[in-house]
Amino acid sequence: MSTTPTTEAAMTPGADEAAVRKAIASTSRPKRASAASAALTFGWRGMLKVKHVPEQLVDVTITPVMFVLMFTYLFGGEVAGSTSAYLDYILPGILVMSVLFTTVYSGIALNTDLTKGVVDRFRSLPIWRPAPLVGSLLGDSVRYLVAGTVIIVLGLVLGFRPEAGVGGVLAALALVVVFAFGLSWVFTTLGMLMRSPNAVMNAGFMTIFPLTFLSNVFIDPKTLPAGLEAFVNVNPISVLATASRGLMAGTASAGDIGIVLATAAALTAVFAPLTTRLYRTR
Amino acid sequence: MTLETPLAIEATGLVKSFGETRAVDGVDLAVRSGSVYGVLGPNGAGKTTAIRMLATLLRPDAGSARVLGHDIVEEADAVRGLVSLTGQLASVDEDLTGRENLILIGRLLGLKRAPAKARAAELLEAFGLAEAAARLVKTYSGGMRRRLDIAASIVVTPQLMFLDEPTTGLDPRSRNQVWSIIRALVAGGTTILLCTQYLEEADQLADGIAVIDHGKVIAEGTPGQLKASVGRGALHVRLLDPEQRPEAERLLGRELGAVHTEPDPAALSVQCADAGRGAEAVAELTRSGIRISDFSLGQPSLDEVFLALTGRSAEEAATEQTDATEEKHAA
Numbered sequence: 149m150s151t152t153p154t155t156e157a158a159m160t161p162g163a164d165e166a167a168v169r170k171a172i173a174s175t176s177r178p179k180r181a182s183a184a185s186a187a188l189t190f191g192w193r194g195m196l197k198v199k200h201v202p203e204q205l206v207d208v209t210i211t212p213v214m215f216v217l218m219f220t221y222l223f224g225g226e227v228a229g230s231t232s233a234y235l236d237y238i239l240p241g242i243l244v245m246s247v248l249f250t251t252v253y254s255g256i257a258l259n260t261d262l263t264k265g266v267v268d269r270f271r272s273l274p275i276w277r278p279a280p281l282v283g284s285l286l287g288d289s290v291r292y293l294v295a296g297t298v299i300i301v302l303g304l305v306l307g308f309r310p311e312a313g314v315g316g317v318l319a320a321l322a323l324v325v326v327f328a329f330g331l332s333w334v335f336t337t338l339g340m341l342m343r344s345p346n347a348v349m350n351a352g353f354m355t356i357f358p359l360t361f362l363s364n365v366f367i368d369p370k371t372l373p374a375g376l377e378a379f380v381n382v383n384p385i386s387v388l389a390t391a392s393r394g395l396m397a398g399t400a401s402a403g404d405i406g407i408v409l410a411t412a413a414a415l416t417a418v419f420a421p422l423t424t425r426l427y428r429t430r
Numbered sequence: 431m432t433l434e435t436p437l438a439i440e441a442t443g444l445v446k447s448f449g450e451t452r453a454v455d456g457v458d459l460a461v462r463s464g465s466v467y468g469v470l471g472p473n474g475a476g477k478t479t480a481i482r483m484l485a486t487l488l489r490p491d492a493g494s495a496r497v498l499g500h501d502i503v504e505e506a507d508a509v510r511g512l513v514s515l516t517g518q519l520a521s522v523d524e525d526l527t528g529r530e531n532l533i534l535i536g537r538l539l540g541l542k543r544a545p546a547k548a549r550a551a552e553l554l555e556a557f558g559l560a561e562a563a564a565r566l567v568k569t570y571s572g573g574m575r576r577r578l579d580i581a582a583s584i585v586v587t588p589q590l591m592f593l594d595e596p597t598t599g600l601d602p603r604s605r606n607q608v609w610s611i612i613r614a615l616v617a618g619g620t621t622i623l624l625c626t627q628y629l630e631e632a633d634q635l636a637d638g639i640a641v642i643d644h645g646k647v648i649a650e651g652t653p654g655q656l657k658a659s660v661g662r663g664a665l666h667v668r669l670l671d672p673e674q675r676p677e678a679e680r681l682l683g684r685e686l687g688a689v690h691t692e693p694d695p696a697a698l699s700v701q702c703a704d705a706g707r708g709a710e711a712v713a714e715l716t717r718s719g720i721r722i723s724d725f726s727l728g729q730p731s732l733d734e735v736f737l738a739l740t741g742r743s744a745e746e747a748a749t750e751q752t753d754a755t756e757e758k759h760a761a
Contacts, residue, residue, distance in 0.1 A: 165614050167556035172587050172618035178540040180511070189537040197525050200566060265519030269582065272485050273538050274511035429489070 183276035187283040194287020197257075198294075204253060205291060209298045212246035216302055219366060227367060232307055239303040240320060240392040241365035244385060246299050247292045247328045248360065252352035254288045255335030259345045271428075278424045285332055292325045312398035320395040323408060327388050330412030333419035340426035365389050384411045436499075438463040438590050438621040439484060443493035446479050446645075453479040455645035456493070461638070466612070466622045468636030468653075470629060470735075476645035477625040478518055478594055484623065485515045485592050498589055514583040518594040518625075521579055524568040528559050528578050531567060535585045553581040557611070573604025580611055590621045597631060609634060629735055633657070641739060648739050656735065663728050665702040665711065670721040672696040678720050685711040702727065 181189070198205060216239065224234030258281070261267050270280045300308075300317060310316055335352050342348045362376070363385040369377045380386055387407045394400030439461035446454040454476040461467040469477050482488040484497055486506040494501065500508040515521065522531050529550050536546030554563045557577045567575060576596060583591055593612070597605040612635055616622060626632055632639045633653040641649040641656070649656060657663075665686065669678060672695040679689045679698055686700045686707065702708045708727045715722060 164556055164558065165610050168611055168614040169618055171552055171556045172584060172615060172620070177511075177586055178542075178545075181538055181540040185540075186538055189534065192537075193523070193526070193530075193534055196530055200525055200527075264524065265517040265521040266523045268482075268487060268515060268517040268519075269521035269535070270538075271487050272510055272513070272515040273535075274507060275538050279538075 180274060181276075183279060186275040186279035187286060190280050190283020191286035191290075192283075194257075194284050195290060197287075198291060205294060209246065209295050211249065212242050212295070212299055213302055215245070216242050216299065216306070220306065223366075235303065235306055235308050236310075236397075237368075237393070238366060239299070239308050240396050241363075241389045243296055243299045243320065244324055244389045244392055245360050245365055246295050247324045248331060248356055248385065249353075250288070250292055250295045251328050251332040252335050252349065252356060253291075254285060254332040255337075255339035255342075255348045255352055256345045257284065257288075258336050258339035259342060259348045262340070263345070277428055278420070281336060281420075281423055281427060285329060285336070288332060289325055289329055292328045293321065296321045296324060310396035312396055316396045316398055319400075320392040323395065323405065324388065324392060327384075327408050327412045330415035333416055333423055336423040337419045337426065340423055359383065359385055363389060384408070387411075436463050437461060437496075438465075439467070439495065439497055439623060441480075441484065441493065441495035444480060444483055444490050444495060445492040446476075446483060446488060446490055452645050454483065454490075457642070457645065457647055459495075459640060459647075461621065461623060463621050464616075464619060465637040466616055466624055466635050468632035468639040469623065469625045469642055470627070470632050470639050471625075471642035472627060475642045477642055479645075480642070481515075481592050481594050481623065481625055485513060486510055487515075512588060513590045513592065514586075514588040515592045516579050516583045516594065516596060518598070522567050522575065522582055525566065527564050527566055528554060528570070528574075529563040531578060531582055532585060535582045539586045541585075549585055553585065557581045558607075571604075573600050573607065576600060576604065576608055577611070580608070584615070584620075587618065588620060590623070591615065592623050592625075594625045595627065596624070598627065605631075629653075629657075641735065643740055649735075663702060664699050665708045665725065665727050666697065666699045667712070667715070667725040668694070668723040669696045669698075670723045674720045677718070678715055681715055681718055681720070682711055685714055696723065 219238055219242075220231050220235050224231035224238075228234035228237055267280075300321065312319075335348070338351055339348050342351060362380055363383045364380060365385065369380040369386070372380060384407070387404050391400055391404035391408050394404060437460055439459055441457060441459040444454055444457045444459075445452065457476070457480055459467070459469075459480075469480065471477050479488065483490050484495055484502060486502050486509050489503060494503070496502070497509045498512050500512075502509055523534070526534065532550035532553055533546045536549050537543070541549060551560075551563075554560045557580070559574060559578060559581070562570060562574060567578065570578065580593075580596070596612070597608050600608065609631075612622060612624070616635075622635075624632070624636060636653060639651065639653055639656055640647045665682075667678065667682070669675060675691065675696065675698060679691065682698065682700050683689045686702050689698055689700045691698050700711075702711070705727055712722065712725055
């Protein structure tokens with residue numbers, strides 16, 4: 149990340165005053181970008197970042213890959229009788245975990261932007277106000293797709309053969325990405341409020357880690373103490389994991405899917421305006 | 431200029447507080463269209479906060495301002511459609527290439543894909559960045575980053591441009607390049623509000639200057655008026671032999687008036703408005719056998735302007751104000 153003061157600065161020609169004058173004279177003001185076009189442009193910016201800094205994506209994919217391998221082969225026999233039976237159970241769960249962990253990075257990326265001057269530029273442009281936020285989350289959704297796909301492919305390699313076939317898997321992936329879009333607004337709000345990207349990362353994972361473990365992602369909650377079992381059952385992450393398993397197995401209940409979509413909508417309804425407001429008035 | 435010239439910026443009684451600190455405490459500004467207006471002051475004086483209010487990034491707590499005829503609160507969006515901002519931190523995305531940065535801004539301003547690309551190429555060429563176009567901005571030198579930053583501000587030529595300390599931290603060569611870009615912008619008819627810590631920069635570029643301290647405008651005028659009002663330039667002399675200082679002090683005192691002896695035992699300085707008399711005084715020293723290591727005749731620095739206006743140096747002002755203000759953070 150260090151800035152190398154290159155000798156190039158001395159070698160490259162500086163600005164050409166005549167060319168600058170010409171450049172200034174040569175534009176008329178175009179019609180304003182539409183809300184959708186501005187948001188998509190910010191989505192494109194998110195894609196470019198993945199292209200230039202792919203490490204981020206690697207970070208968030210490696211942990212779930214390790215989890216799949218460790219849990220399946222260490223605990224599979226004990227928890228579910230066989231590793232292959234456990235893989236059927238845990239793979240949709242880890243898909244959920246993997247994508248939800250990625251949502252924390254939306255908050256980190258926003259906070260990183262805020263510590264640089266570039267946000268000032270965006271805020272001084274005549275564009276739809278929430279465009280930078282909506283756009284980066286659209287870009288992030290593509291990352292969620294990538295993270296989810298990695299886990300599914302790994303599962304297939306290890307012998308995961310879902311009943312509902314390709315359609316079921318794609319439906320599950322879509323549901324997880326929609327939920328992740330809603331959840332990421334929570335982390336962008338956090339990103340607006342915390343002082344540094346590191347603080348966002350800590351607070352984000354402190355929240356998402358226990359919430360993921362206190363769900364049915366890894367284990368069937370039937371063996372848990374009553375109070376804990378009750379919590380695990382209402383945890384939206386459990387509902388999402390159940391719905392994903394259902395979609396992959398062809399046994400999904402409309403009720404579970406409804407709860408997941410409603411939760412995503414509720415999170416967006418509360419935290420999207422909050423983030424936008426903080427972004428505007430900061 | 432006549433009174434007819436429309437005002438590009440008209441601010442009355444702008445106030446902005448962060449907690450207990452009044453970062454901007456009742457600022458009035460009147461900036462003519464087509465001019466360069468300098469806002470001069472030390473770190474933490476309230477310059478950045480004032481510029482952020484005018485660029486619609488911060489809402490004033492009190493007072494009002496019109497930019498190009500539009501109210502900065504009620505018609506913020508109209509203002510944003512006519513101005514552009516080059517912030518104190520370079521307002522470009524370090525994780526993208528130079529070309530991508532310019533295309534991004536072009537697209538956001540409503541250019542279609544092909545014109546956005548063409549415009550980016552034209553600007554990269556004009557700003558001497560064509561060769562670095564495909565490199566990530568984080569590998570750019572400070573001067574290149576600044577040029578890209580200004581290029582991003584004119585992807586669509588603005589009627590008014592806010593420049594917040596455009597040359598702070600740049601080497602003299604890059605600074606000169608930035609200055610020449612600013613002159614080209616002015617020649618093209620763009621009005622510029624320039625925040626700076628350097629009197630020399632304001633002197634080089636600005637038609638009018640407001641000196642700001644503790645969030646208040648403490649002096650205003652043309653660069654010439656300002657320098658004249660705060661006490662001219664100074665002749666600085668360093669001797670080869672400190673033993674000769676009392677003799678030099680006596681001679682300079684006779685030629686030019688009250689001499690200031692510096693902490694450096696071989697140095698002394700004296701107020702001097704007239705270059706001819708300064709040169710004469712130096713010649714007199716040499717004639718009297720006083721050996722000189724070096725000398726300079728300079729216009730007053732911001733420090734001297736500050737000393738004259740407030741009784742304390744700009745450096746002291748910056749230290750006390752950054753203690754009190756969280757301007758950068760809160761902004």
